[in-house]
Amino acid sequence: MRTVLLLALMLLTACNQGPTLERLGGPTMGSSYSIQYVREPAGPPPAQVQAAVEAILQEIDLHYSTYRSDSTVSQFxxxxxxxxxxxxxxxxxxxxxxxxxxxxxxxxxxxxxxxxxxxxxxxxxxxxxxxxxxxxxxxxxxxxxxxxxxxxxxxxxxDAPVELDFNSIAAGHAVDLIAERLRAMGITSFIAEATGELKAVGRKPDGSAWRIALELPREDRQIARQVIPVDGLSVSTSGDYRHYFEENGRRYSHTFDARLGRPVAHDLAAVTVLDASALQADGYSTLLLILGPERGWDFAISHDLAAVLVTRAEGGFVSRTTPAFERAMKGE
The missing domain is CATH 1.10.3980.10 (ApbE-like superfamily)
Structure with a gap:
């Protein structure tokens, strides 16, 4: 009888447990990934989720890594x-x-x-x-x-010995695949992030929105310039302030204008793009950063992109947000 009562108590306790917030992460693509998801009482445990996510990331690495001689892109x-x-x-x-x-x-x-x-x-x-x-x-x-x-x-x-580099879009693609997999596992609220590209869906266990910090483009430390609520959107930020070198007093970033064969030389320091697709957000944030403050702004307006462009100015930075970004912040 005591065993039956104990079993009943355990079942009752399990039934009363509400959703919990789970976190996991690890290395990927020379950087890292992180997942936060709301686990329902009957939802998948973190180990199962992590295995599914890392299987996707390993597949991405196998196809798109230029640092592996056996990857598909290296073979091409x-x-x-x-x-x-x-x-x-x-x-x-x-x-x-x-x-x-x-x-x-x-x-x-x-x-x-x-x-x-x-x-x-x-x-x-x-x-x-x-x-x-x-x-x-x-x-x-x-x-x-x-x-x-x-x-x-x-x-x-x-028809020429060209070589591909997918680093401008592969992480966004990975995030889309991860989001699709999480949904297939019955997870409806999560943040999926890989190398800084992310997608947020649903809400936290307490019902509040996922909130994403957009960084000020500084090399010395991370400072949030804006914190935004996100649901059902991907967030991609491209910047020239992390990977660069200086020579003879001039700065050269890893963002290239392929037409000129050299790094971009303008005052646009960072671009953030919101889109339902992480792939789209990833690609367009890079494209706008390459185009620069004026041409990038004109492109974002003409293509109705939800974007923030942060430009270097005397004494600091100036941010401009497109109408589509303002609408996205209002949930329109």
Missing amino acids: NQLAANQCLALPRDMLDLVRFGQHLAVQSAGAFDLTVEPLLDLWGFGPQARHEQVPDPQALAQVRLRVGYQHLRIEGQALCK
């Missing part, structure tokens, strides 16, 4: 001109998206910047960060250009 990059490689469907979809951004930006955004990243010291084959010799730069620019890519069936082909 090692091909000579006028060759093709069969690619997974989602990888072809990312190529199509990258090509779309290249056309929209008149070639400023370009997935084939890998040789430039190496030459300037930012890529996996780089020796050290430096301003390259003009002749070396001219030679490398012959191996850059989205127009050298074409898709034939399930294969990607190139």
Whole structure:
């Protein structure tokens, strides 16, 4: 009888347990990922969620990492001109998206910047960060250009020895895949983040909104310039204030204008984009950062992007928010 009462008490206690907030994370893509999710009493335990998330991230690494010689993108990059490689469907979809951004930006955004990243010291084959010799730069620019890519069936082909770099969109793609997997596991409220790209859906256990801090673009420490509530949207911030070098008093960031073959040289320090798709937010935040404060602003307005552009000014920074961003903050 005592055993029966104890079992009944345990069942009653389990039934009375409400939703809890679970947190997990780990290394990925040379950085880290983190997941917060609301676990219902019958919901999946953290170990199961973590295994599912890390399986996705391992797959992303296998396909998109330029730091692995056995990755799919490295296999493509090692091909000579006028060759093709069969690619997974989602990888072809990312190529199509990258090509779309290249056309929209008149070639400023370009997935084939890998040789430039190496030459300037930012890529996996780089020796050290430096301003390259003009002749070396001219030679490398012959191996850059989205127009050298074409898709034939399930294969990607190139008519020049171009090399791909998906770092501007792969993390956003990973976040979309993670969000899809979490929903499939019955998780309806979560924040999924990978290398700074994130998506927030639903609400916390107490019913309050997920709140995301947008950083002020400073190298020395993290300072929140704005905290926003997010539900059902992805948040991507691209900036030139973390990965850069200086030479002869001039700053060179890892954000490249592929048309010029060099890092951007303008006062736009950071861009944040909100979108239902983390892939879209990731890609467009990079595109706007490449275009700069004026052309980026005009592009964001003409394409109705929910964006914040932070520009360096004397004594600090100036932020501009698009009408679409203001509407998103109002839940419209």
